Amino acid sequence: MALQLGGRVLQSSADFVGVDLGTSSVKVAVFDLQGKTRATSTKRYPIELGESGMAEQDPDRWWGAVSEGLRDVASSGLGLDIRGIGFTGQWGGTVPVDAEGTPLHKAIIWLDTRGRDVIHRLTGGFPSISGYRVDKLYSWLRKTGGAPTHSGKDSLAHILYIKQNLPDLYRRTHKFLEPKDYIVMKMTGAFVGSWDNTVTLWATDNRDPYHVKYDDGLLKLAGLDGEKLPELVAPTEVAGSVTSRAAGDTGLPEGTKVISGCGDNQCSPIGAGCADDYRLLLYVGTSSWITAHVPFKKTDIFHNTATLPSAIPGRYFVIATQENAGNAFDFMGTVLNVPPKDKYKEMDRMALSSPRCARKLIFLPWLYGERTPIEDPYARGGLFNLSLEHGRNDVVRAVMEGVAYNTKWLLGVVEALIGAPERAGREGIVMSGGGALSTVWPQIFSDVLERELTVVGDPIYSTAKGAAFLAALGTKSLTLEQLRAMKPAGEVFRPQKAGVEAYMEGYHQFLEYYKNNKKSLKEYNRGR
Numbered sequence: 001m002a003l004q005l006g007g008r009v010l011q012s013s014a015d016f017v018g019v020d021l022g023t024s025s026v027k028v029a030v031f032d033l034q035g036k037t038r039a040t041s042t043k044r045y046p047i048e049l050g051e052s053g054m055a056e057q058d059p060d061r062w063w064g065a066v067s068e069g070l071r072d073v074a075s076s077g078l079g080l081d082i083r084g085i086g087f088t089g090q091w092g093g094t095v096p097v098d099a100e101g102t103p104l105h106k107a108i109i110w111l112d113t114r115g116r117d118v119i120h121r122l123t124g125g126f127p128s129i130s131g132y133r134v135d136k137l138y139s140w141l142r143k144t145g146g147a148p149t150h151s152g153k154d155s156l157a158h159i160l161y162i163k164q165n166l167p168d169l170y171r172r173t174h175k176f177l178e179p180k181d182y183i184v185m186k187m188t189g190a191f192v193g194s195w196d197n198t199v200t201l202w203a204t205d206n207r208d209p210y211h212v213k214y215d216d217g218l219l220k221l222a223g224l225d226g227e228k229l230p231e232l233v234a235p236t237e238v239a240g241s242v243t244s245r246a247a248g249d250t251g252l253p254e255g256t257k258v259i260s261g262c263g264d265n266q267c268s269p270i271g272a273g274c275a276d277d278y279r280l281l282l283y284v285g286t287s288s289w290i291t292a293h294v295p296f297k298k299t300d301i302f303h304n305t306a307t308l309p310s311a312i313p314g315r316y317f318v319i320a321t322q323e324n325a326g327n328a329f330d331f332m333g334t335v336l337n338v339p340p341k342d343k344y345k346e347m348d349r350m351a352l353s354s355p356r357c358a359r360k361l362i363f364l365p366w367l368y369g370e371r372t373p374i375e376d377p378y379a380r381g382g383l384f385n386l387s388l389e390h391g392r393n394d395v396v397r398a399v400m401e402g403v404a405y406n407t408k409w410l411l412g413v414v415e416a417l418i419g420a421p422e423r424a425g426r427e428g429i430v431m432s433g434g435g436a437l438s439t440v441w442p443q444i445f446s447d448v449l450e451r452e453l454t455v456v457g458d459p460i461y462s463t464a465k466g467a468a469f470l471a472a473l474g475t476k477s478l479t480l481e482q483l484r485a486m487k488p489a490g491e492v493f494r495p496q497k498a499g500v501e502a503y504m505e506g507y508h509q510f511l512e513y514y515k516n517n518k519k520s521l522k523e524y525n526r527g528r
Contacts, residue, residue: 203215259473269281305320
């Protein structure tokens with residue numbers, strides 16, 4: 001379903017490509033200026049998890065998947081008139097490359113926690129607040145709007161981990177690139193980083209959202225070498241053009257303009273019709289998040305939530321990500337040995353066969369720690385209140401409900417941060433991502449959150465659509481006013497009284513479980 005622009009539709013034959021480099025797959029899609037999907041392709045790749053919090057991926061596998069996906073859409077035979085290509089995807093990751101752009105190590109991605117010890121040493125000291133020495137915290141908050149997360153999942157932690165534990169690799173590295181920026185480099189040869197993506201270096205001055213720049217004092221505080229970092233560019237800036245080599249790999253015309261783009265949190269609301277201020281988006285993919293654009297910089301250090309520079313010029317976006325959503329669903333499908341064919345349809349059927357609250361079975365979704373609304377690398381998941389009366393169907397429904405409970409916890413933090421809960425209640429929340437394809441999950445979310453949800457069309461490609469719209473914006477084929485006037489359209493789910501009442505008790509027990517077991521989880525999982 002196309003996005004509507006003030007009751008009229010933009011007329012143009014121009015097409016724009018959006019590439020969404022996700023954690024488990026890359027989604028490539030072509031859109032026209034009406035938001036109509038012209039061609040799509042999805043390619044998957046693995047994650048390597050290991051001891052001490054290791055989480056890595058192979059950059060060459062990324063490039064192979066991106067190239068294959070681009071060849072698919074370029075050869076679709078639809079007579080596409082591609083004017084530009086924009087990029088988005090996972091961020092908070094690190095790819096060390098040499099001067100030729102060749103990866104020197106596998107990418108350390110946003111799930112990796114091996115840098116947590118070095119971050120604790122960097123941020124600690126006396127006197128402190130929430131584990132941050134006061135003077136350091138003041139410097140970070142005043143200039144960046146946030147601070148290094150103690151979980152060690154930021155780009156800063158990854159680079160410092162390499163510097164301390166792999167000094168030869170650090171020495172040989174020409175640039176440390178974010179995942180999306182690595183793909184931009186492969187397309188253009190340019191070593192650039194969009195300023196929204198590089199924010200988790202905690203070394204940029206974000207006080208002017210029109211002009212984000214590295215700060216010498218913050219670089220020194222973090223122990224970073226500025227010459228090993230990419231040149232900063234705006235998310236809507238043309239990073240370069242498709243090189244002859246990239247054209248051969250991807251099937252795109254040489255010389256096609258490549259727009260830098262932004263991270264997936266930042267891009268998802270743009271593709272879902274939430275480019276205007278305060279319009280809340282719930283994205284449910286491998287991880288999930290709640291976000292919105294706002295005109296101010298603000299931080300909640302107690303819930304690891306903040307507003308940071310967005311892809312929309314002059315605006316900030318809410319960063320509030322929970323680590324486990326669709327990955328928990330996939331994980332449980334594997335554990336329950338659900339056949340791969342029509343897996344998600346089958347799991348929807350199983351969930352529908354279980355009553356609300358899954359016979360009081362509660363799933364705890366913290367399978368790899370948690371980032372928000374609590375930053376806790378030691379939190380782990382499980383099934384609470386399991387009994388002999390429960391079956392496979394109850395487990396599947398409990399997973400959906402447990403992720404929704406965590407989202408409700410997060411929603412309260414976000415609404416308090418931006419000060420607009422009454423607007424969210426009036427306008428509802430937009431939903432996108434792979435989780436929105438479920439026939440069951442959106443209603444569960446609506447009941448648990450007590451909010452009206454609008455599920456956008458083609459929700460799995462909505463973030464790629466955001467990247468395509470940034471390409472249109474960067475090539476001056478679309479104006480900022482036109483982009484912000486776009487409104488979401490799709491199927492609407494409204495809270496059902498019986499569901500709202502049923503989930504209140506389950507949500508209370510969910511919070512109590514974490515409160516009562518936080519200490520034990522830390523003791524048992526320390527060192528993992």
